[in-house]
Amino acid sequence: MLFLNFNMTAQSITEISISTSIRELSDESSRFSLEHIIDKTSSPWCISGKDWEKQDSIDLQFDKKVILSKIYIANGFFDSKLFSLNSRPSKLILKSDLGEKREISLKDNFNVETYEFPAMNVSSINLSFPNILKGTKFNDICISEVSFIPIGSNDLINNRKSLNERIKNILKKPIVIQSAQGEVNDSFTILPTKEEFSLEPQTKNQKSVILYQPFATYSLEISPMPKITLTKYTNDYDLIKIKIQGRCIVNYEGENKTEPCKVLIDPLDSSYTLYLKNNLIFNSKQPEMFQ
Structure with a gap:
């Protein structure tokens, strides 16, 4: 349910x-x-x-x-x-x-x-x-x-x-994203720039942030920095989201593999969804669905 x-x-x-x-x-x-x-x-x-x-x-x-x-x-x-x-x-x-x-x-x-x-x-x-x-x-x-x-x-x-319109105003300021299942260090900040956005990790020299860890751990690589843009807004029912396109490290039973991934962030509440190869992996609003 x-x-x-x-x-x-x-x-x-x-x-x-x-x-x-x-x-x-x-x-x-x-x-x-x-x-x-x-x-x-x-x-x-x-x-x-x-x-x-x-x-x-x-x-x-x-x-x-x-x-x-x-x-x-x-x-x-x-x-x-x-x-x-x-x-x-x-x-x-x-x-x-x-x-x-x-x-x-x-x-x-x-x-x-x-x-x-x-x-x-x-x-x-x-x-x-x-x-x-x-x-x-x-x-x-x-x-x-x-x-x-x-x-x-x-x-x-x-x-x-x-x-x-409220989202557009929110996007003018830094937005802190807290990992739903990671540690304190797995929070990061989205910073607005003239062209796109940048990502600032909690600690210096940090190379990834944990987004989800059930039986496997899914971490977003932030070195090199992923591409951060906004989703297209073309209709009255569309929602403006922050889109991070990069690569995620999947760790399962001690073995790592890297896959293309996408993270969509709702600026209104800083919730996010994680996609791996366009397959939904996690939604921070519905964590119980992904245990």
């Missing part, structure tokens, strides 16, 4: 989880992450239709008991050109922690829709999608937003733009 922790006072959602070990579609902008379903922006959550089963569901945990009688949903991929191309749910079942159920038929349009239902007093709510409307081109299943407080279509777009 995948868990993500949040501190969202306005919506009172503290945790979101999915009932299976499936992972969202992956790309450089991380535009399809599960967290996007409650982030109040136009960025969608998408998974491969091959992974999703009728019994699969999403759980939302609230920080206290709340009364729910209305839900706001941006169904599908929130983009006028991509909405009909991708699959999306046509029915939603809400189930409270006490077992109460509400069934909702979802409208099939590119908009935030409001649905009312008999009130439920809940600490957590389970969302399942038994019926899926297939896309005209892709089998990926997408949902862009689920909210229990009022939100509109323009809000989703404006919120994403606002976050990216």
Whole structure:
């Protein structure tokens, strides 16, 4: 089960989880992450239709008991050109922690829709999608937003733009990245420059930093210095990330091998994902998934 922790006072959602070990579609902008379903922006959550089963569901945990009688949903991929191309749910079942159920038929349009239902007093709510409307081109299943407080279509777009403007301001200053599983010395700082970015290790003459160490240890080589740039921002749902392209040392049972690797860093919270030969190896937001 995948868990993500949040501190969202306005919506009172503290945790979101999915009932299976499936992972969202992956790309450089991380535009399809599960967290996007409650982030109040136009960025969608998408998974491969091959992974999703009728019994699969999403759980939302609230920080206290709340009364729910209305839900706001941006169904599908929130983009006028991509909405009909991708699959999306046509029915939603809400189930409270006490077992109460509400069934909702979802409208099939590119908009935030409001649905009312008999009130439920809940600490957590389970969302399942038994019926899926297939896309005209892709089998990926997408949902862009689920909210229990009022939100509109323009809000989703404006919120994403606002976050990216905030990221641009963050990128003007040094950003400290702490290794999720390394030692104190495995923290490093991303420094802005005119052209790209540079990396400053915690100690002088340091040649690598540990990013992940389950049964094997994955370390990013920093001598020679890897290339550090930003991911491309071309759509309203794209996220600006710091991209480190270099080589990683993989140590397993005392033997080292070096492979091309990529690290994507979220400037908002300094979390990172590690890819080896374009395969996802580790996500610091979801460490329990990679044990």
